[in-house]
Amino acid sequence: MGTAMTKTSKYQQISAFLKEAIQEGQLETGQKIPSVRQLASQFTCSKDTVQRALLDLTYQHLIYAKPQSGFYVLEQEPGRHQDLPLKFEEDRNQAFEDFRTCINETLIGRENYLFNNFSDQAGLQEVRQSIQALLAEESIYTTADQIVLTSGTQQALNILSQIDFPNKKSQILIEQPTYHRMNQLLDTQQLPYRTIERTLKGIDLENLEEIFKSGHIKFFYTIPRFHYPLGHSYSPKEKEAILQLADQYDVYLVEDDYLADLDASNAPSFHYLDRNNRVIYIKSFSTNLFSALRITSMILPKELLKPVLTYKTILDYDSNLIMQKALSLYIDNGMYLTNKKRLLVRRKEEETNLKTLISQSSLLSQLTLTHDGVLVDLSHVRSLAALKHSGLPLDFFEAAYIANCPYQLVKIKSADVARVLPELSSLFKTENLV
Structure with a gap:
């Protein structure tokens, strides 16, 4: 050789x-x-x-x-x-095999991760350094010391909802609709909150200012990119305006960027635009891999590091060390970015196919394409009850509202669009559609 x-x-x-x-x-x-x-x-x-x-x-x-x-x-x-090029299932299997390789490598000759205890609540230093480098590729600039790892996004949100913030305020502002687990968190723990309506066009900035002006908002929880469940993304101009209001009225922003890996445009985040340490940036790694990977990174302003870590010690000893180490290897060896490219290719293919299906539908004027399916405007549905009992795989977003669901929209997942769209026509007053 x-x-x-x-x-x-x-x-x-x-x-x-x-x-x-x-x-x-x-x-x-x-x-x-x-x-x-x-x-x-x-x-x-x-x-x-x-x-x-x-x-x-x-x-x-x-x-x-x-x-x-x-x-x-x-x-x-x-x-x-x-x-x-990989097909959908091959794509998923490849990501799984890659991560399993990293887990196996983590277990070889590294018994210290199995038989010793670590007390760094922020997460292993080497893992945070790997994540810091990965985030820098996405124009999210920070130091490893400002990154805290949690056991999923839910734990991160729970910690933030419980600790005192420097602005000494108590209410949490949420969009409606929003991530259903955030609604559950506020409801079950009976935390003080306010809501602001988010539509396919975004939010009313004048309404936002009125809410901020009340002087009670601790932080504004928002999903700026590929909003769940609407799919809407704020423009850079809108983000600048929201940040300006947050600075003016002493409000923090919690930016849940859970689908950043699907944004081929790499649009600037709130964190990137932030000049006054107002933004808490949350990134989950489960979207790139699989939902069972309960590791989430939070980038915190320095004044929130101590209260977050202090409260985290109450919840757990540390986040899963083996999974942390495996994630570090997965990132460092380029597997994460490779799989991200696969995800973007897959999304582009799905988008092209969905556009074709939508263009052929009699409901065209009622349809909006999102990152993971199609939204259908319910304003011309013949009978909401009939639609709900049709047996079709439809998401009405009930859990995405903390109070009553208005039933304005329904979502069809990408995989179901070809089958469901033709069946919907009979349930709508298509003669009234323009």
């Missing part, structure tokens, strides 16, 4: 060296590859550098690890590594 060196990093040299040996048959299926110590000596580098190269090859499904034994050549499937 020759060692042709190029002007690349050491871990890339090791990875290329072993990959060539496998592809040329010098290392055969099932054969053990040289040990970490041997490779570190051969390439005059650290063991960590070798480990990074081995993880890279594991990610490419060229080798696999046997605990307390080493790494072995994995049997290759024909055409496995051809750069072909």
